[in-house]
Amino acid sequence: MKKTILLIIPAFLILSLSVLTPEAAAQTQEGDIKLGAGLVFGSGVGFESLDNDLGIRVDGSYMFTQEIRGAADFTFYFPKSESGGDVTVWELNFNGHYLFINDESMNQ
Numbered sequence: 001m002k003k004t005i006l007l008i009i010p011a012f013l014i015l016s017l018s019v020l021t022p023e024a025a026a027q028t029q030e031g032d033i034k035l036g037a038g039l040v041f042g043s044g045v046g047f048e049s050l051d052n053d054l055g056i057r058v059d060g061s062y063m064f065t066q067e068i069r070g071a072a073d074f075t076f077y078f079p080k081s082e083s084g085g086d087v088t089v090w091e092l093n094f095n096g097h098y099l100f101i102n103d104e105s106m107n108q
Contacts, residue, residue: 032063042077042089053077053089061097069097 040055059073075091 030063030065033060035060040075040077042075053080055090067099069099071095071097 036059038057040057042053042055055075055077057073057075059071061069061071063069072092072094075093077089079086079088
């Protein structure tokens with residue numbers, strides 16, 4: 001299982017970077033909505049015995065203005081049985097972003 005995880009994580013990172021790189025140069029406009037999903041590897045989430053869990057993540061962002069963006073994500077870690085019962089851990093995050101650099105010449 002550990003070998004599989006050690007192979008999945010670098011492959012996922014390389015794939016994510018290759019997909020996100022063209023978007024980094026793309027111009028964002030008011031009203032743009034971006035959605036994403038991925039696998040997560042939680043280190044030290046929840047209870048002590050639930051360390052190093054795998055999970056899935058769904059996220060999205062919305063451009064309110066050229067400089068202000070709001071984002072949210074939901075992460076669900078796959079349940080583990082603990083002392084005869086299932087333990088479920090999840091995260092819900094809300095973020096606000098202010099983009100300091102908004103120079104048109106840098107978007108080319």
